[in-house]
Amino acid sequence: xxxxxxxxxxxxxxxxxxxxxxxxxxxxxxxxxxxxxxxxxxxxxxxxxxxxxxxxxxxxxxxxxxxxxxxxxxxxxxxxxxxxxxxxxxxxxxxxxxxxxxxxxxxxxxxxx
Amino acid sequence: xxxxxxxxxxxxxxxxxxxxxxxxxxxxxxxxxxxxxxxxxxxxxxxxxxxxxxxxxxxxxxxxxxxxxxxxxxxxxxxxxxxxxxxxxxxxxxxxxxxxxxxxxxxxxxxxx
Numbered sequence: 001x002x003x004x005x006x007x008x009x010x011x012x013x014x015x016x017x018x019x020x021x022x023x024x025x026x027x028x029x030x031x032x033x034x035x036x037x038x039x040x041x042x043x044x045x046x047x048x049x050x051x052x053x054x055x056x057x058x059x060x061x062x063x064x065x066x067x068x069x070x071x072x073x074x075x076x077x078x079x080x081x082x083x084x085x086x087x088x089x090x091x092x093x094x095x096x097x098x099x100x101x102x103x104x105x106x107x108x109x110x111x112x113x
Numbered sequence: 114x115x116x117x118x119x120x121x122x123x124x125x126x127x128x129x130x131x132x133x134x135x136x137x138x139x140x141x142x143x144x145x146x147x148x149x150x151x152x153x154x155x156x157x158x159x160x161x162x163x164x165x166x167x168x169x170x171x172x173x174x175x176x177x178x179x180x181x182x183x184x185x186x187x188x189x190x191x192x193x194x195x196x197x198x199x200x201x202x203x204x205x206x207x208x209x210x211x212x213x214x215x216x217x218x219x220x221x222x223x224x225x226x
């Protein structure tokens with residue numbers, strides 16, 4: 001158990017809908033990273049937050065947004081969902097903004113039908 | 114843009130044999146990570162390689178880093194079935210004090226009894 005908690009574990013939703021994925025980092029970790037894993041794109045970095053502030057952005061679509069709350073948990077919001085958004089979404093956390101070592105959560109498997 | 118290439122993509126090997134997975138990357142990096150992923154599961158950190166010439170070993174796995182050649186290897190010695198998994202290398206790039214990981218394509222390793 002990495003100490004990073006993601007909910008829900010599985011999510012099935014229809015195209016056009018909006019979902020929210022939640023991540024609780026390890027105790028004491030200030031940085032949260034979101035990754036998308038799909039069969040065709042592999043593991044793609046989406047976005048990073050550090051202590052509530054956005055720090056780095058990767059291949060995140062405009063339909064997606066994220067935030068980190070004062071208690072350091074983070075949410076990834078996916079809207080106007082398309083079939084191609086079906087993927088495993090991972091959250092990782094680390095102590096500082098620089099990755100000394102990142103610990104990954106179990107992921108949320110999103111299926112868009 | 115940083116590119117991280119792994120080869121082979123698929124590897125099927127017999128128990129007891131040795132093999133090497135290669136990870137090439139396109140730009141200078143300070144850190145390289147190796148992760149293991151079991152089907153449907155999260156990513157488990159195996160090694161963090163911090164400098165040129167770094168070598169780390171854990172059980173039957175040994176990882177090395179050559180920053181001049183921009184190459185890391187993951188060597189498997191006397192493979193056993195439990196090592197069947199997908200292995201990812203990931204390269205860390207710093208940008209104004211923040212890092213993001215760029216992952217390779219992964220190598221799906223199957224150990225045959």
